[in-house]
Amino acid sequence: MxxxxxxxxxxxxxxxxxxxxxxxxxxxxxxxxxxxxxxxxxxxxxxxxxxxxxxxxxxxxxxxxxxxxxxxxxxxxxxxxxxxxxxxxxxxxxxxxxxxxxxAVSRTYHYHISLVKNPFKRYYAWYHSRELDVAKMNEAAAILLKYEDFTTFSKVKGDTKHYRCTMLEAGWQQQGEELVFTIRANRFLRGMVRLVVGTLVDVGKGKLTVPQFEQIVASQDRSQASGAAPSEGLYLARVEYPEQLLPQV
The missing domain is CATH 3.30.70.580 (Pseudouridine synthase I, catalytic domain, N-terminal subdomain)
Incomplete structure (x- = not known):
């Protein structure tokens, strides 16, 4: 059974x-x-x-x-x-x-960035002391919904057979002293979310423009992406299945 x-x-x-x-x-x-x-x-x-x-x-x-x-x-x-x-x-x-x-028909990840230094969140959020342009980060995140090939955000020499993902949601929200990124897709490549977050944060810092971010996504070149965000801010938040298989919880 x-x-x-x-x-x-x-x-x-x-x-x-x-x-x-x-x-x-x-x-x-x-x-x-x-x-x-x-x-x-x-x-x-x-x-x-x-x-x-x-x-x-x-x-x-x-x-x-x-x-x-x-x-x-x-x-x-x-x-x-x-x-x-x-x-x-x-x-x-x-x-x-x-x-x-x-x-599984979709998976949702959350990434937490702490805007203030909090010793009790050091293992649960990425502390970022610089102000980030959340509007620009959201503008860039929306670009992800236009693409299916995410080779740019794949780990080098992975065992993945293909790099296509159906992106369903991607965006940032400020929740008190934290920024929370929500990303939902039918599948994710190994290490993909942290690479996406790291590159979006560079948009928020002004190191990349929104058009440059889109060029990076479209390039299908891993070397164009920014460094991966730290692991401690990342959470697998939801896994969804067909209703007939498992009631949604």
Whole structure:
């Protein structure tokens, strides 16, 4: 039987989501805890990878077990043994062929920039002391909706077969002492959001004009993009599936 598990995590001490040798990953901790409470080996598959230091306020994984589970009881027991920086939120029985990664129709990321120095947000937002032109950053962000090929914002020598993404939303909002960037698409390239944010911030600082930003996007040349924004400000915020597969939460 296949289940979707909804989780959230603080990525500060983890080397990303994906299981890897010689480094602590969220997937490793989750699989170990699931295997312990279910008393059988469990191997989860995530909706996507998050890099070292990146957080998730909503992530979905799927896993298979031999017998039906009591969803609320599993969530309760799992939270008792998970470390404090990972939380199990909900568990859903899904069709046997449902896939946490391939069946997702969109993903939303948030990026937080702190406009004041706050020691309590040092792992959760990028502190930026210079004033940023948010209107110009939004003008540039809107350009992303015109394009499908995001080779410019792809990691060098990645294993991606193609660089096309359907961009659904991209924009900045000021929320108190923070700027929050929301970006939503059907898929993202590895490291893409941080490269987009880093380049948009250069527009906000006046280092790039809006037309120059569009030229960079259209160039399909990774070397034209600015440096990646720090990982601590990035959150995987929402993963959406077809309504018939999973009620939207």
């Amino acid at each position: 296949r289940y979707f598990l909804e989780i959230a995590y603080d990525g500060t001490r983890f080397h990303g989501w994906q299981l890897q040798p010689n480094a602590l990953a969220v997937q490793q901790v989750l699989d170990d805890c699931l295997s312990k409470i279910l008393r059988q080996p469990v191997s989860s598959t995530g909706s996507g990878r998050t890099d070292t230091g990146v957080h998730a306020s909503q992530q979905f994984v799927h896993f298979d077990v031999a017998q039906p589970l009591e969803e609320e009881q599993v969530v309760f027991r799992l939270n008792r043994i998970l470390p404090n920086d990972i939380a199990a939120l909900n568990l859903y029985l899904v069709p046997d062929q449902a896939h946490a990664r391939f069946d």
